[in-house]
Amino acid sequence: xxxxxxxxxxxxxxxxxxxxxxxxxxxxxxxxxxxxxxxxxxxxxxxxxxxxxxxxxxxxxxxxxxxxxxxxxxxxxxxxxxxxxxxxxxxxxxxxxxxxxxxxxxxxxxxxxxxxxxxxxxxxxxxxxxxxxxxxxxxxxxxxxxxxxxxxxxxxxxxxxxxxxxxxxxxxxxxxxxxxxxxxxxxxxxxxxxxxxxxxxxxxxxxxxxxxxxxxxxxxxxxxxxxx
Amino acid sequence: xxxxxxxxxxxxxxxxxxxxxxxxxxxxxxxxxxxxxxxxxxxxxxxxxxxxxxxxxxxxxxxxxxxxxxxxxxxxxxxxxxxxxxxxxxxxxxxxxxxxxxxxxxxxxxxxxxxxxxxxxxxxxxxxxxxxxxxxxxxxxxxxxxxxxxxxxxxxxxxxxxxxxxxxxxxxxxxxxxxxxxxxxxxxxxxxxxxxxxxxxxxxxxxxxxxxxxxxxxxxxxxxxxxxxxxxxxxxxxxxxxx
Numbered sequence: 001x002x003x004x005x006x007x008x009x010x011x012x013x014x015x016x017x018x019x020x021x022x023x024x025x026x027x028x029x030x031x032x033x034x035x036x037x038x039x040x041x042x043x044x045x046x047x048x049x050x051x052x053x054x055x056x057x058x059x060x061x062x063x064x065x066x067x068x069x070x071x072x073x074x075x076x077x078x079x080x081x082x083x084x085x086x087x088x089x090x091x092x093x094x095x096x097x098x099x100x101x102x103x104x105x106x107x108x109x110x111x112x113x114x115x116x117x118x119x120x121x122x123x124x125x126x127x128x129x130x131x132x133x134x135x136x137x138x139x140x141x142x143x144x145x146x147x148x149x150x151x152x153x154x155x156x157x158x159x160x161x162x163x164x165x166x167x168x169x170x171x172x173x174x175x176x177x178x179x180x181x182x183x184x185x186x187x188x189x190x191x192x193x194x195x196x197x198x199x200x201x202x203x204x205x206x207x208x209x210x211x212x213x214x215x216x217x218x219x220x221x222x223x224x225x226x227x228x
Numbered sequence: 229x230x231x232x233x234x235x236x237x238x239x240x241x242x243x244x245x246x247x248x249x250x251x252x253x254x255x256x257x258x259x260x261x262x263x264x265x266x267x268x269x270x271x272x273x274x275x276x277x278x279x280x281x282x283x284x285x286x287x288x289x290x291x292x293x294x295x296x297x298x299x300x301x302x303x304x305x306x307x308x309x310x311x312x313x314x315x316x317x318x319x320x321x322x323x324x325x326x327x328x329x330x331x332x333x334x335x336x337x338x339x340x341x342x343x344x345x346x347x348x349x350x351x352x353x354x355x356x357x358x359x360x361x362x363x364x365x366x367x368x369x370x371x372x373x374x375x376x377x378x379x380x381x382x383x384x385x386x387x388x389x390x391x392x393x394x395x396x397x398x399x400x401x402x403x404x405x406x407x408x409x410x411x412x413x414x415x416x417x418x419x420x421x422x423x424x425x426x427x428x429x430x431x432x433x434x435x436x437x438x439x440x441x442x443x444x445x446x447x448x449x450x451x452x453x454x455x456x457x458x459x460x461x462x463x464x465x466x467x468x469x470x471x
C-alpha cells in the first residue's frame with residue numbers, strides 16, 4: 001500500500017472520501033492511475049469501494065477489502081486443505097490454493113506418508129517460493145522459523161491493512177508485542193499468529209478489531225494506545 | 229386484497245393513484261444495509277416494499293468444481309433462492325427452473341461490470357436469498373448482489389441497479405407491486421449502470437407498444453438513479469468517510 005502506517009501517525013486531520021465502484025474521480029488530465037482506478041473516456045473512475053487518496057499526480061483508491069495476491073518471498077500463515085502422496089494443498093487465503101511439495105516440507109517425509117506428517121486442518125507458517133503467470137503458487141517450509149503452528153491463535157485482517165498493524169519501522173507491532181506480552185507473527189496474507197496469555201491475546205484481538213473497523217481513518221495509533 | 233380476475237381489476241384510479249397510494253412513477257420505499265453477514269466477504273440486506281432479501285459474496289476463491297474454472301478469468305457463481313416461507317404458497321425448497329434462470333441472468337448482468345480478468349481460474353460466489361417476496365425479486369436480488377460485491381471489495385467498473393416497470397389497466401407504471409405484477413398487462417425488468425446509463429439486463433413479460441416501452445424504459449432509468457443513491461448511502465453508512 002506504500003503507506004507504512006505513516007498516515008496514522010502523521011495525525012493529519014484531512015478527511016477521507018469514500019468512493020463507490022464506477023464513481024467519477026474527475027478529468028484524467030495528467031493524472032496517473034493508481035490502485036483501484038480506471039479510465040472511462042477522458043475521466044478517471046473508481047473501480048473499487050474505498051477511500052480515494054491523491055499523492056502527487058497519482059490517484060489511488062485504498063479498498064475497504066482486498067483478496068490476498070501471493071508474491072514470491074511472502075511469509076504467510078496457511079492451512080492444510082488436502083494432500084496427495086507427495087504434495088499438500090495449502091489454503092493461504094488467496095483465490096487459488098498453493099502447493100507444498102514433499103521436497104519442501106520440514107524434515108523427511110516418506111512417499112505416501114504426507115497425511116502422517118501434516119493432516120488436513122494443520123496450521124503452518126510457510127513462505128511463498130514461486131508464483132507463475134497463471135497464479136499457481138508453490139510454498140516452502142524450508143527456512144528459518146518456518147514450521148507447524150501447534151499452539152497459539154490465528155486472527156485475520158484484510159491484507160492491505162498489514163502495513164498499519166506493523167506501523168512505520170515496526171513501531172505498532174512492537175508496541176502490541178510489549179503491551180500484550182504475546183508472540184505475534186504477521187503473515188503477509190493478513191493472517192496473524194498470536195501466542196501468549198489469554199488476556200494478552202484478547203488485547204491483541206481488540207487492537208485488530210480497531211484496525212479492521214477504523215484502520216482507514218487518521219489517528220489509529222492513538223485509538224490503539226487507548227486500549228492499554 | 230380481493231381480486232376478480234385478469235383484466236377486470238381496477239388498479240389505478242382516474243387521478244393516477246395506484247392501489248398502494250403511489251403515483252405512476254413512484255418507487256416503493258427502499259432500505260439497504262451493508263455487512264449484515266459478518267462471516268461473508270461482502271453482504272447486504274435489502275427491503276424494497278415488502279420484499280426482503282439478503283445477498284452474500286464469498287471469494288475470489290479456488291474454483292470448485294474444477295471443470296467450471298476458466299483459464300483467463302474468474303467465474304461468477306450466482307445462486308438465487310427463495311425461502312420456503314417467502315411466499316403465501318409454500319415454495320418447494322431447492323433448485324427449480326425459475327431460480328436457475330434468475331441466477332443465470334443475474335450472473336450475466338454482473339459479469340458486464342465485474343473485472344473478472346483480474347482473478348483467472350478462480351470463482352466468486354454470490355448467494356441471493358429471498359426471505360419475503362412481493363414482486364420484482366429478481367431486481368431486488370440483483371441490486372443487493374451489486375452492493376454485496378462492492379462491500380466484498382471486488383473490482384467493478386460500475387454497480388448494477390435493477391428496476392422493473394410495467395403496465396396496469398393500460399397505464400405504464402414504475403416498480404410493480406404484488407397485485408400489479410399478478411394482474412397487470414406487462415412487466416419490464418431492467419438492469420442499468422447508473423454512472424453511464426448503459427443497459428446490462430432486460431426481460432419482458434406481456435406486450436407493450438413502442439411508446440409504452442419507451443415510457444417504461446424512462447421510468448426504469450430514472451428510478452435506477454434514485455436506487456443508486458440509496459445503495460451509495462448504505463455503503464457510506466457502513467464505511468464512513470465523506471460522501
